[in-house]
Amino acid sequence: MRSNEERARRAAKRALLPAELVAAMVVETETDRFALPVRRRSSETEIVVRRRAGDGVLEGPACAGCGASSLRLYLCDEQLHVLCDGCGRAGRLDSERCRGCRPQGTRPARLAAADPCTR
Numbered sequence: 659m660r661s662n663e664e665r666a667r668r669a670a671k672r673a674l675l676p677a678e679l680v681a682a683m684v685v686e687t688e689t690d691r692f693a694l695p696v697r698r699r700s701s702e703t704e705i706v707v708r709r710r711a712g713d714g715v716l717e718g719p720a721c722a723g724c725g726a727s728s729l730r731l732y733l734c735d736e737q738l739h740v741l742c743d744g745c746g747r748a749g750r751l752d753s754e755r756c757r758g759c760r761p762q763g764t765r766p767a768r769l770a771a772a773d774p775c776t777r
Contacts, residue, residue, distance in 0.1 A: 687712050698733045705731065705740060721745050722758025734758060 660668075688711040693704040707729070708717045718729040723745035732746025733739065739758030741751070754760065 689717075696733060696738070698738055699735065701738050703738045722756075724757070 690709040690711065692707045692709070694707060696703060696705050705719050707719070709715070710717065716729060717727050718731065719740045720727055721742035721744075722734075722739035723741055726742050726744075728740075728742035730743045732741040732743070732751060734741065734751040734756035736752065736756070737759055739756055741756065741758065745757050
């Protein structure tokens with residue numbers, strides 16, 4: 659059971675919620691765009707790297723697995739998905755290991771059993 663103090667504190671907090679402000683700012687700036695040709699085995703594609711004009715920072719393409727921008731890239735074997743350092747360190751990047759070819763949530767089902775003889 660909650661004390662009267664706790665109830666009063668929560669009621670005061672709920673009363674302040676509508677007064678909370680949410681602010682956002684959109685900044686548009688020019689960027690230089692560089693299309694870099696890459697080749698993996700017999701497939702080839704282009705990877706786009708951008709340089710912000712304001713501060714000169716390079717931004718790599720988004721990872722097909724987690725969406726993070728990265729300049730240290732890995733390419734999967736089949737579809738040439740761009741993967742960041744964290745998602746691409748799986749060794750061989752076939753379609754079973756590539757998070758771009760196999761989006762999260764579509765992993766094969768596994769059965770955990772206490773008895774190793776159980777199917």
